[in-house]
Amino acid sequence: MATATPRSTTRTTRAAAVLAVSALAVAGCGSDDVSESGSDDDGARPTVVVTTNILGDVVDAATDGSVEVQVIMPIGSEPHDFAPSARQAEAMEKADLLVTNGAGFEAGMTGVIDNVADSGTPVFAFADDVEIVDGDPHFWTDPSLIDAGLDALELRLADIDGIDGAALAANIDAYQSELDKLQGSIEQAVAAVPEQRRILVTNHEVFNYYAARFGFEVVGAVIPSLSTDAEPSAAGLEALADTIRAEGVTVIFGETTQSTQVAEALADEVGEDVEIVELYSESLGDDGSGAETYLAMMTTNTELITSALSA
Numbered sequence: 001m002a003t004a005t006p007r008s009t010t011r012t013t014r015a016a017a018v019l020a021v022s023a024l025a026v027a028g029c030g031s032d033d034v035s036e037s038g039s040d041d042d043g044a045r046p047t048v049v050v051t052t053n054i055l056g057d058v059v060d061a062a063t064d065g066s067v068e069v070q071v072i073m074p075i076g077s078e079p080h081d082f083a084p085s086a087r088q089a090e091a092m093e094k095a096d097l098l099v100t101n102g103a104g105f106e107a108g109m110t111g112v113i114d115n116v117a118d119s120g121t122p123v124f125a126f127a128d129d130v131e132i133v134d135g136d137p138h139f140w141t142d143p144s145l146i147d148a149g150l151d152a153l154e155l156r157l158a159d160i161d162g163i164d165g166a167a168l169a170a171n172i173d174a175y176q177s178e179l180d181k182l183q184g185s186i187e188q189a190v191a192a193v194p195e196q197r198r199i200l201v202t203n204h205e206v207f208n209y210y211a212a213r214f215g216f217e218v219v220g221a222v223i224p225s226l227s228t229d230a231e232p233s234a235a236g237l238e239a240l241a242d243t244i245r246a247e248g249v250t251v252i253f254g255e256t257t258q259s260t261q262v263a264e265a266l267a268d269e270v271g272e273d274v275e276i277v278e279l280y281s282e283s284l285g286d287d288g289s290g291a292e293t294y295l296a297m298m299t300t301n302t303e304l305i306t307s308a309l310s311a
Contacts, residue, residue, distance in 0.1 A: 034070050034091045046160045049095035051106050051113075052079055053284050054140055055126060057294045059099055062150055062175035066168055067157065070095070072109075078257050079282050080227045081108040092116045096160050099153070102127030103137035107227065124156045133208070136226055138282075141210035143179045143186075143298060150176060182295055183213075189306045190214050197309045199247055201240070203255045203263060204228050206281045210301075219243055222252065222263050228282075237266055244270050251308040255281040256291075277308045 034049070045068045050056035056071030063069065072088050073079055079101075084092065089112045092098050098116055100106060102125030106113065117123045127137055129152035130145040139145040154172050158165045190198070198216045200207060204223035211218045220240045223232050243249075244266075252267055254260040254276050267274035279301045285291030290300040 034072060034088050046096040046162045047094070048097045048099060048157070049092050050099040051109060052101050052282075053077075054282070054294055054297070055099060055101060057284060058140075058146055058150070058175075059153070061178075061293065061295075062153075062172045063157070063168065064171035064174070066163060066171060067096075067160075073283070075286055076257060076283050078228060079106060080229050082106065083108040084112055089116070093119050093121050095121055097121075097156060098123045100125045101137055101140075103132050103135065103139075105137035107229070122156065124153055126153070129153075133212075136205065136208055138206045138226070139209055140294070141207050141281075141298075142213040143183050144213065145209065146294070147176050147179045178295060182298055185299065186214055186302045189302050190216075193306050193309050199249055199309075200253060200305075201244060201249050201251070202253045202279075203258055203260075203281075204230070206255070207253070207279075216305075219247055219249070222266060228255075228258055232262060237262075237269075241266060241270050244274065245272065250274055250311075252276050253305065253308075254278045256285065257281065257283050275308070277304050279304055 045066065047070060048059060048063070048067045049070045049072065050059050051072045053071050053073050053075055056069060056073075059067075060069040070091060072084055072092065073082050092112065093116045098113070098121055100109075100113055100123060104110075105127070113123065126146075126149040127139060130139050130149050132139060139149075150172050154168060157163055157168055195215070200211055200216050200218045202218060202221045205218070205221050205226050207216075208218055210216070220243050222237070222240065223230050224236055224240075244252075250273065252263045252274060254263050256278050260276050260278065263276050267276060280289070280291040280297045281301075284293065284297055285300075291297035
């Protein structure tokens with residue numbers, strides 16, 4: 001078994017109107033196809049199925065072709081309530097290893113994941129091997145936690161027949177070096193933002209790990225919850241509008257997988273030229289988006305955040 005080297009790791013009325021448009025948000029739904037980030041070679045390599053496209057890219061890049069990686073959630077899907085098709089559930093059960101986010105993130109897949117585990121398929125949950133804070137499953141917004149999770153994943157992958165442990169260790173180590181470079185570039189970009197302007201208002205509570213790692217303060221969220229399945233209240237939106245005014249916030253950071261209508265109505269309510277900037281939070285972006293991979297997504301998000309806060 002290969003062993004990885006661990007790494008450090010009139011307001012009320014307006015608010016009611018804002019609430020009314022929240023029902024127009026569109027949720028993601030399952031796809032009949034298992035999308036693949038690795039090529040299909042008729043089973044010549046072990047198969048690893050990954051629930052989210054973000055972690056699917058990480059696993060694919062970190063293993064560098066040593067396994068066939070299949071991804072369940074397509075680009076642009078809303079992962080909190082995503083439900084896999086029967087075909088996808090079958091692929092999960094037949095995998096040599098199922099990799100999940102964990103910490104309750106795949107709420108719509110919990111039953112399927114439990115059934116897969118009961119069938120005897122090995123299951124690896126990233127969240128079980130990183131430091132989760134207050135039940136928040138969005139650990140990937142801190143690259144150092146992806147780094148830590150890969151150390152544990154390497155041990156699980158090395159147990160699978162047909163995997164070259166030495167090659168796997170070298171591939172994962174190379175990707176972890178890329179994660180180190182990513183963190184350095186993010187730190188450099190954030191350093192250009194005055195400390196008093198490093199304040200975030202987000203669509204839902206998705207960037208807490210990013211904020212803690214890179215020196216931001218999250219002062220509120222349109223949906224004050226770790227899941228987009230929750231709904232904002234009129235009182236909560238009114239309080240958030242007050243916070244935005246008091247803090248001098250000029251940007252609300254939305255998400256590419258969620259409607260921005262509530263955030264836009266909130267920005268209109270504040271009336272202080274507050275803009276909406278969409279970030280890639282729970283899904284990678286399409287080709288040409290600048291967020292096609294995890295590394296690119298984190299870089300693009302940082303560019304969007306720092307540019308908006310420096311303007």
